[in-house]
Amino acid sequence: MTSRTTRSLGILTLERGVPPGGKPPTPAPGSILNPSSFEFPAIQEIVAGAWVENVVSGDPALEPAYIAAANRLVERGAAAISSTCGFSIRHQSAVAAAVKVPVVMSSLILLPALLRQVPAPGKIAVLTYDSKHLSEDLLGVADPAERARVVIGGIEGGKYWHDELKRPAPPMDIKAIESDVADCIARLRGAHPEIAVILFECAGFPTVASAIRRTANLPVYDITDLCRMTMASIA
Known part of the structure; x- marks a missing residue:
C-alpha cells in the first residue's frame, strides 16, 4: 500500500x-x-x-x-x-x-451532492468550457425537479476557448479566463437570481476560482477541491 x-x-x-x-x-x-x-x-x-x-x-x-x-x-x-x-x-x-x-x-461528479447541499429553490450554476457539448448524460442528474435547478453556461467563442484549441496551446491567459467566466456568471445570474453555488466543469477555471469567489460572493467548487x-x- x-x-x-x-x-x-x-x-x-x-x-x-x-x-x-x-x-x-x-x-x-x-x-x-x-x-x-x-x-x-x-x-x-x-x-x-x-x-x-x-x-x-x-x-x-x-x-x-x-x-x-x-x-x-x-x-x-x-x-x-x-x-x-x-x-x-x-x-x-x-x-x-x-x-x-x-x-x-x-468535478461534475460533485453535482448531485451540491444539489442536496442547496435547498430548493436554490440553483447550481455549472460553468463549462463549451456548453454545446455538455450533454445531459454528463450531468448525472435524472430527477426532472433536480435537473430544473441546474443552469449551464459556457465560455465557447472566448479567447481561452480559442487558445485551448491551438496546437501547441499557448500559456493560460488568466485575465481572459477571469473575464470570460465572470461575464458568463453575470449572464446566468441575470436570468437565474436563485443561483446559490457555482461548479466549474473546466479544469482550467480553478486558476480564477479565488477571484470569482470574491466577486460573485458565492461558493465555487472545482476539480482541485x-x-x-x-x-x-x-x-
Whole structure:
C-alpha cells in the first residue's frame, strides 16, 4: 500500500503540442498541474491522442488511451486518478473499472451532492468550457425537479476557448479566463437570481476560482477541491 508520505495524485493530461523551444509553460497558480495547488505530490501521464477538440466533443475511440495512461499512473504509484478536462467524465466508468484506486475524472461528479447541499429553490450554476457539448448524460442528474435547478453556461467563442484549441496551446491567459467566466456568471445570474453555488466543469477555471469567489460572493467548487477531498480519504 502507498504510504501517506509518498502517495501521489495521478493526473491524466491532454495533448498540448510541443511549444517553441520544446519546454512546456509553467502551470498557472491554482492549476491542477501546479505543484503548489496541493499538499501532496502529483504525477502526470499524457493520454495519447486526447486533444481538447476530440475530448470535448466526445470521441469514444479515446477510451483505451485513457485506460492505458491511468494504468501507467498506478504503476508509478498513483493513489488516486483525476484529469485535466471535465469532459473526461465520459471515461469515468471505464477507468474506474480498470484500476484499483479512487477515480475522480471530473468535478461534475460533485453535482448531485451540491444539489442536496442547496435547498430548493436554490440553483447550481455549472460553468463549462463549451456548453454545446455538455450533454445531459454528463450531468448525472435524472430527477426532472433536480435537473430544473441546474443552469449551464459556457465560455465557447472566448479567447481561452480559442487558445485551448491551438496546437501547441499557448500559456493560460488568466485575465481572459477571469473575464470570460465572470461575464458568463453575470449572464446566468441575470436570468437565474436563485443561483446559490457555482461548479466549474473546466479544469482550467480553478486558476480564477479565488477571484470569482470574491466577486460573485458565492461558493465555487472545482476539480482541485474534489482531488483534495479524494486524497484526504486515502489512508
